[in-house]
Amino acid sequence: MAEILVLVDHVDGAVRKTTNELLTIARRIGEPSAVFIGSGAAPVEALAKFGAEKVYVVDDAEIKGYLVAPKAEVLQQIAATANPGAILISSSAEGKEIAARLAVKLESGVITDAVDVDANGVTTQSVFAGNYTVQAKVTKGTPIITVKPNAAAPEEVAGAGAAVPTAVTISDAAKTATIVASQPRQATGRPELTEAAIVVSGGRGTGGDFTAVEALADELGAAVGASRAAVDSGWKPHTFQVGQTGKVVSPQLYIANGISGAIQHRAGMQTSKTIVAVNKDEEAPMFELVDFGVVGDLHTVLPALVAEIKARK
């Protein structure tokens, strides 16, 4: 069975949930091999737990300070010997850029933003702001597929987890864009926006006061999101933005509060399974999307909802 390479998405060795999803998908297509680029002890056990048969371990001392390009070279060099059946990468900004460079290097087709991948490598994507579903396939070379969070339920299947220390050579050309400074994102203590099962977000209608939105999020164990209007007003950092130019989320439940529902916002949440909105204006376009809507002031409805949920526990 062909090896399927999975590029491990991690923060300082802590494997992100998306990687477990990729390993689960890889097992459908072939034999999952994880590629870990990092320093310190590689999380071999954590990867084996979700089915990694092999873990290529690449020390990132020479890679860390540069943007994207060296990682594409790592995958190119591993692919040259492993001859994989497919290469799976998380569909983040960086993941898609690695995929783009790798596609040119390997002369292979690339598909981005898959929300599902079947055993034959046929992908499902959601396009045009979620209005269309498309199925596609790579027809040349080694299929390179970037996969969105929540594309599969991670399955625990013990893999052999054989660590393969791997030496790579990074070209000078790949070291021309340097990371001059880096400020790690502050932990919010809440679930990752793109991975969360529930997202509670706020827009201009919050008037800058996210207290009620955050209280509801915490009651539900949800991530907090924001519209661009809220981000542009400086109420939340850009990493909270949901939409075309922010994060695209597809949770089980999305609750939009004081958000009108512009097409660019919809593009980031339209595929959520269940959609709820609270808005003062009954004409707000967001209500066209909802499974349940409340016409009312979020500053009274949300605290009352939190009290109601507490009372029912």
Add this chain to the structure above:
Amino acid sequence: MNIVVCVKHVPDATADRKFESDNTVDRVGVDGLLSELDEYAVEQALQLAEKNEGSEVTALCIGPEGAADAVRKALQMGADKGVHIVDDAIAGSDAIATSLVLAEAIKKIGTPDIVITGMASTDAGTSLVPAALAERLGLPQVTFASVVETQGDQIRAKRDGDAATEVIGATLPVVLSVTDQTGEPRYPSFKGIMAAKKKPLETLGLGDLGLGADQVGLSVAWTAVESTAARPPRTAGEIVKDEDGSGAKALADFLASKKFI
């Protein structure tokens, strides 16, 4: 400073976008325009040009006949000249093939100090083209920039990553992609619209770039769309008016019925 800004002509995102029977994007039935996100690229190109005397901004677009409109809009905003690559053989090209044509066009124009692109096209939206361009041109990749500064031959850009906010540095020439955080694009002024009519707009075909029809287009694409389907419309939900706290109770009932609480 010589700047090439890549602009894509896309179906209007606020219109009813569709696919053709061969599963390519319908670029005729829906009004097209300069991709909203590429307006930010044009704006940054113009701002960099204004800061560096003697600069020239070239707007470059690949697309069918009507796509020249995207170049014209860039000229109206203030770009100096336009290059439009049109060839029937290009139709149906995927992002990686598009990056090949753009790379060859840029080499033909003469590799500039900065190639600027948008963060993503608003139709395909893959964000593949900028990184693929950097790979093909062998230039440093400075992408997803929310703030851009140049000093001499040095460029610095802020990039909001998933795990960190980074400052990326490189020496020109580079490929730069910019986000909508870089600042609102200007509107063409009346003067700009008039001036644009006299600006050069060159039209080139694949042959002019030394490329063959066997390298691009739907039939040789490295990916194939097998099917497209409109999402079933969402069934109308229940909407209640909040009166004396009834809204919160009804919402809690709904969430409980769906087992969220």
